[in-house]
Amino acid sequence: MSDSLSPWHHAALFARSAHAARTAVVARLRAAGCVFAEDEARLLVATADTPDTLDSMVRRRVAGLPLEHVLGWAEFCGLRIAVAPGVFVPRRRTEFLARQATALTPPGAVVVDLCCGSGAVGAALASAVSGVELHAVDFDPAAVRCARENVAAAGGRVYEGDLYGPLPETLRGRVDVLTAITPYVPSGEVGLLPREARMHESRLALDGGCDGLDVLRRVAGEAPHWLAPQGRLLVETSEHQAPQAVDILTRHGLTAHTATCHELHATVVIGGNDAGRTPTGA
Known part of the structure; x- marks a missing residue:
């Protein structure tokens, strides 16, 4: 019997890992007073390509940087609009x-x-x-x-x-x-x-x-x-x-x-x- 993991097991492990990452990020964001911690955590986890990048992004968000500046983009009329630190973030209104x-x-x-x-x-x-x-x-x-x-x-x-x-x-x-x-x-x-x-x-x-x-x-x-x-x-x-x-x-x-x-x-x-x-x- 092979010791290698099936694709299903790989997917399950990845899902558990992503869930654990989101849970940890939510806790950090809530502790910092972020009102929409769950939504922000979902975006941060989806955007970061490595655990180190995710940690850096969360630290910047906890320090008060606008979420859009951390992500590097804002959603506007269904588009991803690039934003950089210091640039006015397009408002939903x-x-x-x-x-x-x-x-x-x-x-x-x-x-x-x-x-x-x-x-x-x-x-x-x-x-x-x-x-x-x-x-x-x-x-x-x-x-x-x-x-x-x-x-x-x-x-x-x-x-x-x-x-x-x-x-x-x-x-x-x-x-x-x-x-x-x-x-x-x-x-x-x-x-x-x-x-x-x-x-x-x-x-x-x-x-x-x-x-x-x-x-x-x-x-x-x-x-x-x-x-x-x-x-x-x-x-x-x-x-x-x-x-x-x-x-x-x-x-x-x-x-x-x-x-x-x-x-x-x-x-x-x-x-x-x-x-x-x-x-x-x-």
Whole structure:
């Protein structure tokens, strides 16, 4: 009788080993105060390729590094979006903006994603709509590197710089859909954010100035010059900021309304270039 283990026995031993690893990781994560310890343990065990790698990942998570930074990716609209330490992690609520933008994006549309962070919104749009011409911008070099990786499959171009500054002039008056996850936390409230955000994400991606709407004002001010006739601007904001955000877009010549998803606690303000304003000098 052979001493070698059958494939069934190998599978059983592997399953027991994986279960033991998950149990140990769950215990460590719970002790550190992780609320979703079981879910996190499942992802960590599935991602690590060796016991040493798993131990290193768990130690970093226990030390407070966001789970997505430990894994190296975040799930967004069914996609794996690469994220790196220091880069803003795409939020689940932002999937609502991505869905709203997708519904407004025709095949072959010109799309610009400002304050793109990891490029999650642009990647989701390009994945859902065929033939999109995608351009994305962020001020943070680390975010730009992630965004380039995430939109490469769609042939997207990512620029490093301040809002519209690095965009090609040839895009003026041609943008069908303009998305912007501008920072909208008031400066005085940044200190109230969860520790993971405060300690491990760029403040530039969080701090929206005195009332949280400084960057939105700049985006809205230039938007009519970049949007095509009937083009749309979509920005994420908080529910209580939405009326003021609508007013800002309206004062810059855009029609504006609010869309809300209570399940995701998400609010999006949508502005339209319905007057068909064209760029100055065009």
